[in-house]
Amino acid sequence: MADVTPRPLRTAEVIAVGSELLGATRVDTNSLFLAERLGSIGIELRAKAVVGDNRGDLAALFRQASERADVVILTGGLGPTDDDLTRDVVADVLGRPLEEDAEIVARLRQRFASRGLRMPEVNRRQAQVPRGATVLANPNGTAPGLLIEQNGRLIVLLPGPPREVQPMFESLITAWLEPRTGRERLHYLRVFVTGRTESHVEEAIQPIYSPWRTADPPVETTILAAPGQIELHFTTRSSDGAAARAMLDKVRDAIVAALGEDVFSVDGRPMEVVVGEMLQAAGLTIAAAESCTGGLTLSRLTDVPGSSAYVRGGIVAYSNDVKASALDVPPHLIASHGAVSEPVAAAMAAGVRGRLGADVGIGITGIAGPDGGSAQKPVGTVALALDGPGGYARARTVWLPGGRSQVKMLASQAALDMVRRALMQDAAVRRR
């Protein structure tokens, strides 16, 4: 074990090696797993890269990463074939000769023999080890991992397949990383907002988060526009978990005070979970009548484990005569107001509530596009309604941007948000 230094490991970069990962259909799932596990022990993933099986490109990326990060993790390119370059390139950049490891050769031969096979000679490449490296056993494949300490940094070479990477990385964390991360951890706060644009959220909260950026420890802020919600991500690094939590709680309270009911989640729960928990707390059941959203709202509500306790079901009425026959929408309403209108949405909400015996009914009717829009009701026009106990009712119309699937997503979000606001604001809807 050469030159161990007491410097704590704080930052990491990941390089995924393999031309196939640059295609149009491949996602590097390893880096998602690595990001989460690194974050959990307080190591920040600063950058990740994907590079093809090209010696020059890989050498350049690796050299730069190893000058920046405390931990550099390379995945892939450890196979037995000519285009598996990771071992060679890393040894070269670090100036360490490759040497054959007799124990790895023996283990490889045994692995093949146990399946009644002779080891192909090409597999000897997998026994090449940069001088001074520690070999990491791979219970699920032929390519062993390698760990190299150099100038207080850790260089980790892992195979490509996720089922080989994951168990190897877990033992690496226990044996090598966590003992050297120091006591600092990353602490997170996620606040989700709906009903405002990104820039209006930014304008409202900029005076709040700005001072925290220079606090001790500083709180970093990221604002992200996701479909149907603005996400605020706050991160701080501290060895005092209670103090960090208290700080993030203050940030959270200030944000909620500034944005009010537009904040729907302060702990990362998505809208369908928030609404589900509110329904369950109020002892209410729900049913949905959907036209343009085509079942998406119900599908999101039922993504939540345990949702059968409060979801009665729903009716997807894609054609006007189904709206009449399955939801009791009076045909004269459609004739006089059009299928996309608040009166029709309200009749759908009342119809599904009655038909399925739910406490709360919602109705969604709109134009998801790309066809079907008009000058008066362009694509993206969606009428939403809620029908509740004791004659409680709400309706609104929204104009949503984007293509067909985005309109569906945003309409279902607006419908769920309507339920949320009704449950927050009106005791009436909570009284069965």
Add this chain to the structure above:
Amino acid sequence: MADVTPRPLRTAEVIAVGSELLGATRVDTNSLFLAERLGSIGIELRAKAVVGDNRGDLAALFRQASERADVVILTGGLGPTDDDLTRDVVADVLGRPLEEDAEIVARLRQRFASRGLRMPEVNRRQAQVPRGATVLANPNGTAPGLLIEQNGRLIVLLPGPPREVQPMFESLITAWLEPRTGRERLHYLRVFVTGRTESHVEEAIQPIYSPWRTADPPVETTILAAPGQIELHFTTRSSDGAAARAMLDKVRDAIVAALGEDVFSVDGRPMEVVVGEMLQAAGLTIAAAESCTGGLTLSRLTDVPGSSAYVRGGIVAYSNDVKASALDVPPHLIASHGAVSEPVAAAMAAGVRGRLGADVGIGITGIAGPDGGSAQKPVGTVALALDGPGGYARARTVWLPGGRSQVKMLASQAALDMVRRALMQDAAVRRR
């Protein structure tokens, strides 16, 4: 337009900017789209990177990429807020001052005004342009794109959201990239298979694709296990489009001959599009009764533009009494067979077909988990049924792996595949 050189554009690198993209839950989908579109005009994506909102890291990555690649594409970090650094960093590395573009400011003000809003002052940041850059209009958002030519290379700055990136990149290809590429193009074939495991597909097709690997030009093969389908991706690079197409057609025909009806798509169309087109061709309408899938099957069917021509609608019956009251499932069937059983699925299919007046009804009832499983019917048990014209009926039970959302996805895939196989195999179901 400075220093245009005749050098053809052959290589590209993509840098996605945004700390949120380094988290454990975010995937950079833009780079998949960019890889495919670049490949289609013969530009090879050599590397891609994701970097947080950190000035130093972004500058280092951008500087290196711009020394290697003919085209460097940066996505994200063009928003109006303090942590949107891409414009600043690129201007800095290229040594070009930032200047406010009056036309962009005017367009931004107009965009806000058209929605009855005042432009927040922070949005002026989005009008900052490195000297000499070409502004790329963004029809779907506030952040314009930027294009800079420097030393014969193209530097492209695009916003983050995919629906903003895609139209901008399409016009960029037409106006700037394609005229400057050589004659070689990448050609793709995608074949989707269902009903077999990845290793069984691999075993069946390995003798087919192996010889093509050493053909001239070679055809590269990638096998990818996606939820509910095995995807086969074949790629070849050639300046002779007709010859490449003919070669890929031969590969396609051999794969279809080997895998038969398990191949459901040879052109990238997803299952819901394939089934929709078959229904439309047969002049049939469909309705779905869903329990465990909670509306997902209908939502997928209605993701397809024009699906209102053949989708009547559906009923999500999450509780047993809704199965009886809204779908006419006889309560004694549930009592004797259980809610998750082929007789109940068949009654649901017949019920929704009758209630909504569709030609084909499907019924899906199962246990999505995490709770509700038993020794006899574990989590993942799903009964599927189809009810068609003239007494035509089918039912089957499947046992699906994975968590709640994967079981939902796989069950909806199996239900749609049941419709597909029925329409392929049985003239009866096509005769109304």
